[in-house]
Amino acid sequence: MPHASGRTERWLSRLSFLLAGAAVAVPLAAAGVRGSLLLIACGAAAVAAALVATWWFLSHRRVLRWLSGVAAVVVLLAVAVLFARAEMVWVVALTAALWSGAVAVGRGALAGAEGVAGSATQPEFETPAPHRPFLIMNPRSGGGKVGRFDLIGRARAIGAEVAVLEGEVDVVALAQRAVREGADLLGVAGGDGTQALVAGVAAENGVPFMVISAGTRNHFALDLGLDRDDPAACLDALTDGVELRVDLGRVGDRTFVNNASFGAYATVVQSPAYRDAKGVTALALLPDVLAGSGDARLVARIAGTEVSGPRAVLVSNNPYTVTDAAGMGRRQRLDGGVLGVVAVTVRGAADAALLMRGLRSPALTVLTADRVVIDADGSMIPVAVDGEALLMPTPVRCDIRPAALRVRVPRLRPGIRVPRPVLDWAALGRVALGRPPSGGPAPDLTTVSAGRPPL
Incomplete structure (x- = not known):
């Protein structure tokens, strides 16, 4: 007799298809085939126009910039009014809810079928607590979190030696x-x-x-599952902690824990004004950066694929989730042994419009590799390494160092989450039919235990 979890996954996958079908049927029933196709076409055209206007806003100055910004807003408002006058706002809302439900339920079904729950978190290792921990603290970081949370006093109270950074200090030495x-x-x-x-x-x-x-963004802490609202909770690692084995990225002779950026962002952060006025500085510099004025033309070589002339390249220590390809979100794990690569080759308004196709856009390249080489027609190029502005000689090589770092973390961490897999409709269809999502032989569900991720 099939295991109960197998039946659950099968019925969840069928429910996902039912919700997806309803998401298609609702607009067809409300507006008919012709009306639905017309509204979908209008919506797609509005999104494309807004992307073009946004590109012009970023790549131009003065009057054209602000006219483009206004145009992007007006186009989206106009299509919203169109849907409202057609009394289709409720249809859009209901369709969006149904699609969201179909994706969420489908991912849940695939997560169970693929055994994601048992392998979602990185392995934890029991190791003795340190006897002589040495902590380096920057009192200026994160707007003064070190002082606000009394991190120095709390660390010293549990036996750690603390070095407080004052002025220019060589932290490596x-x-x-x-x-x-x-x-x-x-x-x-x-x-x-x-x-x-x-x-x-x-x-x-x-x-x-x-x-x-205790930093401003704490991207590395986020992906380790640490508490970013209470830095003092991280000190629990010294008294009740476990170890993770984490990969490290390397760009040239520098280590990075998050990512190395080339192109537009790397050029902007070189400006001395960027730290104090990020938004204003970026808007002032982007027109020249996006036009390629004075910048070396990049070539990215990634696992046998060559991307010529990208405007920006992000190389990350393990890939970010698909929905966070810009590097602003999370990495599900830090022990995959690969670099994530996102290259953007938007050269004009037409390429900007193509971005509405998402990951299928020819203007966007998303890959993984164990080595990436960034070359240019200049001898030196700007690189942003975990947000730090550097200049490096070309070609610049990026590598992954699997399991290079032992990271001690608190046993209990609020940020641990079980990731959901990317929705693959073909795999979901196989689950709905009672087959394994990979298409291989069906597992013996009577011997599969539910399991659960470690704390």
């Missing part, structure tokens, strides 16, 4: 000296750039590393 003097753990309360530098020292010396989420 500081961490290396600490290891020579007997430190058996290195930790950082600061930004991702500082985290990466000290993580490189920890990896080279085989000592565990600890992250304290």
